[in-house]
Amino acid sequence: MIRTGSEYLASLSAGREVYVNGERVRDVSGHPQFKPLVDIRARIYDMQHQAPHADLMTYTEAGEVSAMGYKLPYSQADWWAKRRATDHMMNEIGGVVTRVGDETVGEMWSLLDGADVLGELDPQFAGNIRTHIDTVLRQDLFQVSANTDPKGDRSRPPQDQDPDMLLHVVRETDAGIIVRGAKFETAAAYANQAFTKPTIANWGEEEMSPYAVGFICDLNAPGLKFICRTGFAGRAPAADYPLANRFDEIDTLVVFDDVLIPWENVLFYRHTRAAMFMRATLHRYSAFPFLQRILKQTDMMIGAALFNVRQTGLDREQGVQEKLSTLACYREGINAHLTASVALAEKSPAGLMMPNQSLLYAGRVQACSQLPAMVQLTRDLCGGQVCVTPDAASFASDDTGPWLEKYYTLNDEWVAEDRRKLLAFARDLLNSDYAGHRLSFQLFAQSPPHTHLAAVYQNFDWDGPMAFVKHAADLSDTVMGPRTTSKADSAVTDWHISDPKIIARRMAAE
Structure with a gap:
């Protein structure tokens, strides 16, 4: 059944070893760098219980109410409903959050399609994936994705260097496997569990490699250490950096220091063929919500650009209209790929409705490869005042405020405070540390750009x-x-x- 925000907050164990800025964080829900996203995730849980959000964000089946984002897609209608739910959620919170769970649960649906492959090694593994799909759905868990290892020297096999550079199994016990290594995971410090899997296809010549392991990790498990990058929230006033102070998703190096993974949580182990199948199909479903988030980010860029040119009347200039049209074409290109991938969807091996793979992956390449150019185009449209406008404190000061009121007020519609807010929003969206981080994140969040093209090549x-x-x-x-x-x-x-x-x-x- 769907959770409440307070139930989610209670699930974040105070015993986690979370570190940021070299200091131990005792309560992620109250720490200034984690609190904004924890509060947003809690709010999304609460929205599922509230009118008018509940009708869009949940569905009822066999008397149970569940989150729409976690619903197994058996029809095109399911995908349209998911898209409406995500759009509504992003519109309501006023920004874009990549990691809320619906974008990672699809990775497990891909393994459901490969149940026969998993069953070759052990029939229990195929059963485990179905169990965990049901668990996430029924318990409404916040699940993230654990992909990237530190990797070490990529020119050498993992067996020829420090073995912990890639996460691997060190021994088996009656209770489960013991794993050691590390993974980079966005939002892990305030999530419930992670789908943990290998990122590479080179496991050496060992068919039964200990590096070919995938499992569900309870993020409250003993032996985990969360070493987080410094967050952007709290570095500068929220009035000057409204996005960085609300929507920064903290990335974490999760260290597995001999962590026990119970057998019921193991999805495959010492089976390189199963690992390769998993990597081959990992983004079969999850690329859809990932693309949808880039679409919403593009809407923010278009809105910021359009407000900036309209406030000074530049939207009447042909050159400006052409640049706005370029942004619109980029946006509609993403929209078209999302729409067509559902319109031409096919049944998967497990009977799920699978977005058309060639169209979905082509859309991902278009969205990610052109995003830096679209950010630069938006900067151009927003103009130089984005990078030179004084901070909110200067607008509020008795000494400087009147001068800024004079020079930033355009007319009765555009007063100085609204212009300041718009320019601060655009600066944070396009030019800040947060903006640069988001751009890099989007380029690599679903594997590097060259693998995006490889996926198109293999599916066209x-x-x-x-x-x-x-x-x-x-x-x-x-x-x-x-x-x-x-x-x-x-x-x-x-x-x-x-x-x-x-x-x-x-x-x-x-």
């Missing part, structure tokens, strides 16, 4: 264009033979494949 239907050209050029049948893939190519590309038909063909060939 190349046969269609080739067949068209074969017919148009009157080529012989011999030129349309099956494409061969070398072992070296396979090692690099196989784990990016997401299309279930391609995966099935490759696995059958092996």
Whole structure:
């Protein structure tokens, strides 16, 4: 059943070893750098119980009310409902939050599609994934994603350097496996659990590698240490940095110091084929909410740019309109890929409604690769006052306030305080430390850009264009033979494949 905000806050154990700025944090819910996002997550839980939010953010099945974001998608209607719920939530909180849970639960749905692969090693593992999908749904847990390891020297196999550079199993017990290593996880310090899995396909020559392990980690488990980057909240007044003080999601190096993972939480272990399948399908569903968040960020850029040019009448200039149109085309390109991926969705191996993979991944490439240019274009539209406007204290001062009132008031509609608020918002959205962090995060949040392109390559239907050209050029049948893939190519590309038909063909060939 859906939680309340107070139930979520109670789930954050005071015993966690959380560190920021070199100091131990005893209560993340009260710490100034964690509190803003903890409060937002608690508010989202409370919204699920309140009118008019509940109708959009929850659904009822067999008498139980659950979060719409965690609903297993069996139809196109489910995806439309998810999209409406996320849009409503972001609009209501007044900003973009990447990690709230709905964007990571889809990673487990991908493993549900690979139940046969997991069952090859141990039938229990296939059952574990279904159990955990149900657990997240019924207990309304805040789940994050644990992907990136410190990695160490990437030119060397993990076995040839400090073994803890990649998370691995050090021993087995009757109760479960003991793991050691570290993972970077956004929002881990104030989440309930993490889907933890390997990030690379090179486990050496060991088919049963201890690095090929995936599991659900209870973030209150003994032996975990949370070493967080310094947050942006509280560095400067909220009036000057309204986004950084409300929406900074703290990233964490989670250290696994011989942590016990119970067998019922293990999803695969010492099975490189299962690990490769997981990497191949990881973003099959989660890319959709990830793209939706970039869409909402783009809406914020368009709104900030449009307000800035309209307040001075520059929106009548053709050059300005063209730049605004470029932003609109970028935004609608993302919107079109999201819409089309659902309109042309297909059933997955587990019977779920899977967004069209080629369209979804192409949309991700467009959104991430063009985002830096769109940020720069928005800076251009917002103008130089974004970077030179004094702070709120200067506007409030008896000595300087009257002068700023004089020079920042345009007319009865645009008074100085509203202009200051708009320019502060745009500065924080585009130019601040928080803005730079968000841009880097979006580029790498769902793996590096080169793997985005690899996913497109592995999921695009190349046969269609080739067949068209074969017919148009009157080529012989011999030129349309099956494409061969070398072992070296396979090692690099196989784990990016997401299309279930391609995966099935490759696995059958092996």
